[in-house]
Amino acid sequence: MAIESFKLAVKEIEKRRQNALFEANNRNDEVCAKIYRIKELNILLSQTGLQLSRVIFSQGKNAKAAIDRIMAENLKNQKELEVLLTLNNYPKDYLDIQYFCKKCEDSGYVNGRKCECLKQQVTKYNVLEFNSANKIDTSSFDTFSLKYYSDMRVENAKSCKETMSEIFSFCKQYAAMFNKNSPSVLMLGDTGLGKTHLSLAIARTVMQNGFSALYSSAPDLFRRLQNEYYGKGEQGVDTMETVLKADLVIIDDLGAEMENQFNISTLYNLINMRLNANKPIIISTNLTLKQIENRYTDRVASRIMTLYKCLKFVGKDVRQIKLKNNEL
Numbered sequence: 070m071a072i073e074s075f076k077l078a079v080k081e082i083e084k085r086r087q088n089a090l091f092e093a094n095n096r097n098d099e100v101c102a103k104i105y106r107i108k109e110l111n112i113l114l115s116q117t118g119l120q121l122s123r124v125i126f127s128q129g130k131n132a133k134a135a136i137d138r139i140m141a142e143n144l145k146n147q148k149e150l151e152v153l154l155t156l157n158n159y160p161k162d163y164l165d166i167q168y169f170c171k172k173c174e175d176s177g178y179v180n181g182r183k184c185e186c187l188k189q190q191v192t193k194y195n196v197l198e199f200n201s202a203n204k205i206d207t208s209s210f211d212t213f214s215l216k217y218y219s220d221m222r223v224e225n226a227k228s229c230k231e232t233m234s235e236i237f238s239f240c241k242q243y244a245a246m247f248n249k250n251s252p253s254v255l256m257l258g259d260t261g262l263g264k265t266h267l268s269l270a271i272a273r274t275v276m277q278n279g280f281s282a283l284y285s286s287a288p289d290l291f292r293r294l295q296n297e298y299y300g301k302g303e304q305g306v307d308t309m310e311t312v313l314k315a316d317l318v319i320i321d322d323l324g325a326e327m328e329n330q331f332n333i334s335t336l337y338n339l340i341n342m343r344l345n346a347n348k349p350i351i352i353s354t355n356l357t358l359k360q361i362e363n364r365y366t367d368r369v370a371s372r373i374m375t376l377y378k379c380l381k382f383v384g385k386d387v388r389q390i391k392l393k394n395n396e397l
């Protein structure tokens with residue numbers, strides 16, 4: 070796990086906690102300004118802990134009677150508070166702190182173990198870190214349009230719009246139904262056809278559904294892996310482990326990384342290890358299947374061709390179209 074992601078995640082949880090406290094405080098001020106007795110009760114209730122420790126300290130084993138009295142008094146005050154709130158049309162728990170995560174009360178930990186909410190935030194930042202230069206926020210299914218693809222048919226073949234409409238539906242379905250047994254996907258096609266856009270949209274939905282998704286361009290990913298392999302990585306960061314653990318891994322722009330033996334065998338290992346663990350990868354590339362075979366050997370190509378769902382993107386460069394229309 071990247072240290073930076075962990076720090077950011079803890080910060081965010083702490084912010085939630087501060088926020089919950091702040092809002093409870095505001096509600097308290099509001100109610101106290103209206104109902105003076107509640108202010109008194111608050112003061113009495115806040116003294117309970119101190120009173121308890123005092124009698125325990127001064128009376129030791131003989132404190133039981135005094136403790137019972139203090140607890141009874143506390144309960145009575147709490148009841149009175151609830152009655153007053155109800156009489157004044159407030160919910161009974163109006164003054165309670167409303168934590169974002171009830172399980173850990175926004176501390177990030179339950180019984181000394183990381184709470185799900187903290188893990189989720191870490192995953193989010195892991196992805197964002199890999200992806201900081203990218204546009205995960207603007208690349209969603211909602212901002213994907215089929216209007217950029219021509220509906221012209223040549224003879225009996227499907228139009229670009231029809232093909233892309235099928236791909237779009239497949240991706241939406243894939244993201245919505247994503248689970249640990251989802252298939253791997255290969256997105257093929259020329260530049261600017263929406264491969265990155267749709268793979269980020271998938272990552273986004275998959276994360277919203279509580280899975281971890283890791284997105285990286287191939288050049289970035291292989292550079293990190295190579296640096297770490299030679300001991301030049303960031304301290305505490307183990308990219309290979311993150312890649313193997315994530316529920317979904319997206320490798321964008323395969324083929325744009327340096328062409329060397331390290332990258333070729335790393336890709337093979339990565340594909341193999343994820344297959345063995347039965348975990349999906351989404352790969353997108355400008356290379357053709359033939360080029361994949363030539364570059365990464367047929368050991369890689371045969372796995373991809375037989376086990377991956379292939380999506381062939383078609384059409385005219387949407388980047389250029391948007392540029393012309395001033396839409397970028």
Ligand SMILES: Nc1ncnc2c1ncn2[C@@H]1O[C@H](COP(=O)(O)OP(=O)(O)OP(=O)(O)O)[C@@H](O)[C@H]1O
Nearest residue numbers: 212213214215259260261262263264265266387388
């Ligand atoms: N169908 C679409 N609707 C809206 N925007 C699109 C669509 N397709 C692509 N875009 C936008 O056009 C730009 C290029 O798309 P994208 O980066 O997804 O292409 P790509 O297939 O990944 O290209 P490359 O092979 O060069 O990486 C992006 O800004 C993207 O948001």
Ligand SMILES: [Mg+2]
Nearest residue numbers: 264265321322
């Ligand atoms: Mg791309």
Ligand SMILES: [Zn+2]
Nearest residue numbers: 170173184186
């Ligand atoms: Zn929690």
